Amino acid sequence: MKVSNILATRLARRTNNKGLTLIELLVVLVILIALAGILIPQLPNMLVRTHAAAGSTNITEVNKRIQEFEQVYFKQPANLDNLAAxxxxxxxxxxxxxxxxxxxxxDTAGALTAVGITTVAPLEVAPNHATFDNYATPLVPTNVANALRVASVTPAAVRRLLRPTAVDTDVFVAFGVGQASELIGRTANEAGYHxxxxxxxxxxxxxxxFAAVYKVADAGTALERAEFVGxxxxxxxxxxNGSDHVGEFFESNEL
Structure with missing residues (x-):
C-alpha cells in the first residue's frame, strides 16, 4: 500500500507539473536557432520572388483594365496621375x-485629349504617403493643354520594354494609374501597386x-490620336515590364 501511495503521489506531481524542464527548453532553443539559420538567409530571395511575381501579375491586370475601359467607353481613362510638377x-x-x-x-496635348485623356490628377509635392495619400483634398484635376509638363519615357526604354520598333524621334508620355483614375469603379475596383x-x-x-505609356508623336510629328503602348x-x-519581373523570379529561384 505504501509503495502504491508513493507511486500515485509521484504520478500526480508529474501530471500537475505543466512547465518545461531546463533540458526541454534548451532543446527548443536549439531547434529555433537551427530553423533561423535556415530561413533567415532565404528572406532576401523570398522578398525578390514575391516582388517579381506580384509585379508581373499586376502589370498584366492593369493593362487589361485599360483595354477593357477603352472597349466599353471608346476612350482612354482620364484623371491618370501626373508624375511631373x-x-x-x-x-x-x-x-x-x-x-x-x-x-x-x-499638338501633343491634342493627341491625348482626342482619346479622352482630357484631365490628369496632380500629385502633391510633399505628400503624406507617396502612394496611398498623395492627392490634395479636394482633388482638382488639371486640364491637359499646351505647356503642361508630364512624365516621358525615353524611346530606348520603350524599345526595350514595350515596342522594339520605337525610334529616337518618337515621343512617349507616361501617367500613373492611381486611385483618381476613371478606371476605378468601372473596370477596376482599386488602383494596383507594386x-x-x-x-x-x-x-x-x-x-x-504602375504607369501607362502613350505615344503622342511619331518620328517627331504629333499624332492626331495618342496610342496606348502598354x-x-x-x-x-x-x-x-512583365517579362523583366518573370526573369527576376526565375533568377531568384536559380532555375
Whole structure:
C-alpha cells in the first residue's frame, strides 16, 4: 500500500507539473536557432520572388483594365496621375533616366485629349504617403493643354520594354494609374501597386503605382490620336515590364 501511495503521489506531481524542464527548453532553443539559420538567409530571395511575381501579375491586370475601359467607353481613362510638377518629375517618383519629363505643345496635348485623356490628377509635392495619400483634398484635376509638363519615357526604354520598333524621334508620355483614375469603379475596383525589394523602395517613400505609356508623336510629328503602348512598373533606377519581373523570379529561384 505504501509503495502504491508513493507511486500515485509521484504520478500526480508529474501530471500537475505543466512547465518545461531546463533540458526541454534548451532543446527548443536549439531547434529555433537551427530553423533561423535556415530561413533567415532565404528572406532576401523570398522578398525578390514575391516582388517579381506580384509585379508581373499586376502589370498584366492593369493593362487589361485599360483595354477593357477603352472597349466599353471608346476612350482612354482620364484623371491618370501626373508624375511631373511644374518644374520637373516629382522627387519621390523614381525610374532613373528612363523616366524623364516633357512639356506638351498644342499638338501633343491634342493627341491625348482626342482619346479622352482630357484631365490628369496632380500629385502633391510633399505628400503624406507617396502612394496611398498623395492627392490634395479636394482633388482638382488639371486640364491637359499646351505647356503642361508630364512624365516621358525615353524611346530606348520603350524599345526595350514595350515596342522594339520605337525610334529616337518618337515621343512617349507616361501617367500613373492611381486611385483618381476613371478606371476605378468601372473596370477596376482599386488602383494596383507594386512594392520594391528594400526599405528604400517602400510605397510610403516612393511612388509605387504602375504607369501607362502613350505615344503622342511619331518620328517627331504629333499624332492626331495618342496610342496606348502598354504598362510598366517604376523601379529605383529604371522601368520594368512583365517579362523583366518573370526573369527576376526565375533568377531568384536559380532555375
Amino acid at each position: 511644374a518644374g520637373a518629375k516629382h522627387t519621390y517618383v523614381a525610374g532613373g533616366a528612363e523616366l524623364a519629363t516633357v512639356i506638351l505643345d498644342a 512594392f520594391g525589394e528594400g526599405p528604400g523602395e517602400n510605397p510610403e517613400a516612393v511612388y509605387a503605382r 504598362v510598366v512598373s517604376i523601379h529605383d533606377t529604371s522601368l520594368a
